Amino acid sequence: SKICVLGMGYIGLPTALLFANNGHEVVGVDVNPKVVESLKNGKMPFEEEGFQELLDNSIANNTFRATTEVEEANTFLVAVPTPFDADLKMADLKYVISACDMIHPHLNKGNLVIIESTIPPKTCENRVRQTLQRSGLKAPEDFHISHCPERAIPGNTLYEMVHNDRVIGGIDKPSTEITKELYLSFVKGNLYLTNNNTAEMIKLMENTYRDVNIALANELAKISEDCGINVWEAIDIANKHPRVNIHKPGPGVGGHCIAIDPWFLTEDAKSSGLIMLSRQINDSMPVHVLGMVKEMINGIDNPTITVFGVAYKGDIGDTRATPARKFIKLAEKEGYNVKIYDPYVKDFDYPILGLNEAVEGSDCIVILTDHSVFREMEPKNFYESMSNLNVLDTRNVINTSYWSHFDFNINLIGK
């Protein structure tokens, strides 16, 4: 069948390519002509393992093409971003609604519209349905709508898109069933069927669970610092309990999902104290990290600090909503000279330096991302160019014996 995918980003493009390589004719639509141009030239607009090959195959087999215009199809799949409106503390549905606006002139009887974008409960039933009904057709009588939230993790998208279980919630049973048939073409995980309001809720619950759990870990880290306990050791042993799974503390929560989705649950909830407090705890972690740095370099005149890792998490080059941004701004406000090293990140709002340049004259290295390269890193080739030997590890990633060997003053979040 023919599928028109709207949004050629981190989720839409991989999903489009999986359908295109598993028996479907796919048209990929994006409003950004640069993205479409890149795809027309056969080039992935971003890096994600395995997808360049899928793109090459689908172009060779004529099963995928990119364009800026929506066209008639059997299925329309919406995978556009849902930004967070920070002023209103609500989901900003403008891209989802404009995608539905692009679809309805091409909507025919019997078509299916799938929303993969993360949306607050009841969005399919209300705004999505209303917008699509501008076609003159009625749902569910004339066409189908379902929500099938994406749950793949950036950095391992191909594996997770194929192997993860999925949730499918249609506006009625037939919508759910035909959506299931479609995803069976490439998903090897289980497909759990429910209604669309529940599917919307499940996606938000999963990311909120993680955010609240990370907030708990961060709070435990601060308490442990006050008590002189190593929280990492404590969490490790507590997690041996069959019913305990405490997450990892760190410099805050980044990425485009975990730091945003909890707000979608609280926007019209009467009671949401725990969820909002968790957001606040995680958002305040860069302030806590700066406090630790301040203590370490107390008394140094005109200090220079070096941030190791600005990606929002380990082993990827993605800096969306990274807590490093807030930390760097706070450090600059404090009057520190900040230099940055991140071997994975190509583009950032601050210059990314080579390792030697980044540590030269530095008074403190602050590790903000758990890149594997930091695990193995030994300071022997660069410590002599530093002005003071301090290192703060907010991810429990370095091998401390490598650093203590050169007399580094080592500090760890939650210790």
Ligand code: SAJ
């Ligand atoms: N983090 C911690 N401590 C932890 C785990 C994570 O501080 O114990 C931080 C990370 O460093 C990062 C942030 O949280 O800054 C988020 O990272 P993540 O690995 O938890 O999640 P994302 O944002 O990369 O992807 C999540 C995933 N959701 C869940 O695991 C429930 C993914 O499956 C979703 O598809 C994705 O959100 C999404 O798009 O919603």
